[in-house]
Amino acid sequence: MRFRFTDVAIDTAAARRELLDSGAGGYVSFEGWVRDFNEGREVTRLEYEAFQPLALNEGERIVAAAAARYPLKHALCIHRVGSLDLTDLAVWVGVSAVHRGEAFDACRYIIDEVKHRVPIWKKEHYRDGLSGWVNCERCAATHD
Amino acid sequence: MNTRTTHAKPSAAAPSAPVPPLYALILAGGQSSRMQQDKAALLYQGKSQLDRVHELASRHVANVFVSVRADQVDDPARAAKSLIVDAVAGEGPIVGIRSALAAHTDVAWLVIACDLPFLSDTALEQLLAERDPEVLATTFASTHDGLPEPLCAIWEPAAGPALAAYHERGRQCPRKFLLTHPVRLLVPRDRRALDNVNTPDEYRDAEASLQSSPNSQRLCIQYFALLREQAGRSEEFVETHAATAAALYGELSARHHFTLAREQLKVAVNSEFAEWSRALRAGDTVVFIPPVAGG
Numbered sequence: 268m269r270f271r272f273t274d275v276a277i278d279t280a281a282a283r284r285e286l287l288d289s290g291a292g293g294y295v296s297f298e299g300w301v302r303d304f305n306e307g308r309e310v311t312r313l314e315y316e317a318f319q320p321l322a323l324n325e326g327e328r329i330v331a332a333a334a335a336r337y338p339l340k341h342a343l344c345i346h347r348v349g350s351l352d353l354t355d356l357a358v359w360v361g362v363s364a365v366h367r368g369e370a371f372d373a374c375r376y377i378i379d380e381v382k383h384r385v386p387i388w389k390k391e392h393y394r395d396g397l398s399g400w401v402n403c404e405r406c407a408a409t410h411d
Numbered sequence: 412m413n414t415r416t417t418h419a420k421p422s423a424a425a426p427s428a429p430v431p432p433l434y435a436l437i438l439a440g441g442q443s444s445r446m447q448q449d450k451a452a453l454l455y456q457g458k459s460q461l462d463r464v465h466e467l468a469s470r471h472v473a474n475v476f477v478s479v480r481a482d483q484v485d486d487p488a489r490a491a492k493s494l495i496v497d498a499v500a501g502e503g504p505i506v507g508i509r510s511a512l513a514a515h516t517d518v519a520w521l522v523i524a525c526d527l528p529f530l531s532d533t534a535l536e537q538l539l540a541e542r543d544p545e546v547l548a549t550t551f552a553s554t555h556d557g558l559p560e561p562l563c564a565i566w567e568p569a570a571g572p573a574l575a576a577y578h579e580r581g582r583q584c585p586r587k588f589l590l591t592h593p594v595r596l597l598v599p600r601d602r603r604a605l606d607n608v609n610t611p612d613e614y615r616d617a618e619a620s621l622q623s624s625p626n627s628q629r630l631c632i633q634y635f636a637l638l639r640e641q642a643g644r645s646e647e648f649v650e651t652h653a654a655t656a657a658a659l660y661g662e663l664s665a666r667h668h669f670t671l672a673r674e675q676l677k678v679a680v681n682s683e684f685a686e687w688s689r690a691l692r693a694g695d696t697v698v699f700i701p702p703v704a705g706g
Contacts, residue, residue: 299706315705318635318698320682346705358706378706386679386698387705388636400637402702403671 269342270326270381272317274349277359286363288340293367295374299358301351305401309394315348315357318386322346329380333362336376337369344377346387430544431568435468435475435521436511437461438504438562439489440497445609451525452488453614455621460525461488471535472521478507504562505578505585512571519544524562526607528617532650534604538565543595547573550589551599559596560605561585600662603652628652628693632663636701642667656680657687660699676700 279298286294301313330342340363347357360377364370381387389401439451439461446453451461461477468475477492484496498510504524511520521538523530534551542549542565550564562585566574570592577588599605608617629650634642642663653659656678663669677700678685684700691697 316636316639317705318633318679318700321679321684321698321700324682325684382704382706384703385705386635386700386703388701389704390636400701401704403637403675403704 269330270323270344270346272319272322272346272348274347277345277347277356279356279359282343282345282359282361285343286341286361288363290365291340291363292365293370294361294363295367295370296359296361297374297378298356299378301353301355301357303353305391308391310353310391311394312353312392313351313355313357314390314392315346315351316388316390317346317348319348322386325385326381329377329384332380333373333377337364337373339364339369339373342373342377344381346381346385348387428544431517431519433472433519433521433539433542433565434511434515435472435523436495436507437464437468437475437477437523437525438507439477439525440480440483440507441504441525442502446611446614449488450608453528453608455528455618459488460528464523464525464527464530465492467530467532467535468521468523470532471539476511478511499575499578501578501583503583505574505583505588508561508566508585509571509574509578512566512568512574516571517568519568520566522562522564522566524607526609527563527605528608528621529601529603529606529652530563531601531604531652533601533652534563534599537597537600538563541595541597546593546595548589548592548594550594550596551605552596553605554599554602558586559589559594561589563605564589600665601652602658628691630659630691630693631696632659633696633698635698637671638667638669638699638701641669651691654690655687656685656689656691656697659691659697660687663699671701675702 303310326344330344333342342362344360351357360374362370362374390398391401392398443450453460455463465475476495477489478495479489480497483489484494495511495514497506498513499506508522544567547570548564548566550559553560574588608614629648631648633646639645651659651662653662660673678687679698679700680689680695
C-alpha cells in the first residue's frame with residue numbers, strides 16, 4: 268500500500284526506509300504540520316476524519332498517477348486521523364527517484380492531489396472555544 | 412413552509428382534548444370501471460394490492476378495516492378481513508369514509524385507497540408523525556397539482572358530521588370537501604407514494620417499475636464530518652423511493668436540515684465516487700462527501 272492512514276504518530280524514519288533503492292539518486296519528503304492559526308483565527312488543535320475505504324482507493328490512485336507521470340523508484344503517503352496538537356505531523360509524503368527534479372515534482376503533485384481529492388476532513392478547534400470544519404462552515408453559511 | 416393549516420389553531424395555553432385513536436380504512440369498494448377488473452385484486456410482485464396495502468397499514472396502525480359495498484361481504488379476498496360495510500346511500504369513496512366515521516364516532520381514520528401501489532412506510536410515517544388532530548384531516552398535497560389527496564389521509568372524528576352534511580347537500584367529491592374545510596396539508600417526503608393506477612396501461616407500467624425498483628428500497632447512509640454532526644449519527648438505514656443519489660440527498664437534507672447545498676458535495680456509492688444521477692439499488696451504501704480538507 269502506497270497510501271495509508273494511521274491514528275498514531277507517523278514514524279518518518281521507518282517510512283523513509285521503505286523508499287530506499289540502490290537506483291535512486293534522490294529523495295524528497297514533505298511534512299504537513301499542525302499550525303496555530305488559520306484564516307485569522309487562533310487554532311489550538313485539529314481533528315482529522317476520513318472515509319477510509321474510498322480515501323485509500325483515491326490515495327492509491329494518486330500515488331499511481333504520480334508514478335505514471337514521473338520516473339519514480341518509490342512513493343508513499345501517510346495521513347493521520349484523530350486528534351492532533353500543534354506541531355504534530357498530519358501528513359507525510361516521500362518520493363525516491365533517479366534524479367532530484369522528478370522527486371521534487373512528484374512529491375508536490377502527490378500532496379496537492381491528496382489535499383484536493385481524498386475524502387479527509389479537518390475540524391479546527393479555536394482559542395475562543397469554537398470549532399469548525401474547514402471548507403464547510405463558511406461556504407455553508409453563504410447558502411443559508 | 413411544509414405545512415399549511417387553513418384555520419388558526421387554539422393558543423398553546425388552551426387545554427387540548429386527548430388525541431382520538433387511529434384506525435385504518437382501506438377503500439376496496441370501488442367499481443374499478445376504467446381498470447375493467449377489481450383494483451384490489453391486481454397483483455404486484457405476486458401479491459394482491461389489497462393484501463399489500465393491508466400489510467403496509469398494519470405496520471403503522473393496529474386496527475385495520477376494509478371498506479366494502481354490501482354486495483362484496485362474501486368476496487373471498489375480502490371476507491377474511493375486518494370490514495366496514497357501506498351504510499349510507501350513494502357511490503364513490505365518500506360513502507366508505509362516511510360509513511367508517513359513522514361506525515366509530517370517536518375514532519380517526521387513516522383512509523387509504525386501493526390504487527396506490529407505490530405507497531410506502533415513509534409516506535405513512537410522515538402522515539402519522541405530522542397529524543394535526545385539531546383540524547378535520549391531515550393529508551398530502553399532490554406533487555402534480557398541489558391539491559389535497561383525500562384517499563391517503565387521516566380523517567378526524569370531527570370530519571364525520573361535516574362530511575355527512577356536505578354529502579347530503581348532493582356533493583360527492585372528498586377532495587373538494589378538504590379544499591373547503593380546515594385541514595393540514597403536507598408536502599410528501601416520498602414523492603412517488605401517491606402515484607395512482609387507474610387503467611390497464613398504468614397497471615402494467617407500475618408493475619414493471621416495482622419489479623425493477625422495489626417499492627421502497629433499504630439503503631445504508633454513512634455520514635462524515637459536518638454531515639455526521641448535523642445528522643446526529645454516523646450511519647443510518649433508510650427506506651426510500653429516491654431513485655437517484657440526488658433525490659436521496661434532497662430527502663435526507665430536508666430531514667436532517669443539512670446546511671451544505673448539493674452543489675458543494677460529491678457522492679460515493681459502495682465506496683466509489685458516483686454521478687448524482689446514479690440509480691440506487693436496495694442495499695447500496697451511500698456517502699455524501701462534504702468539501703475535503705486533507706493535509
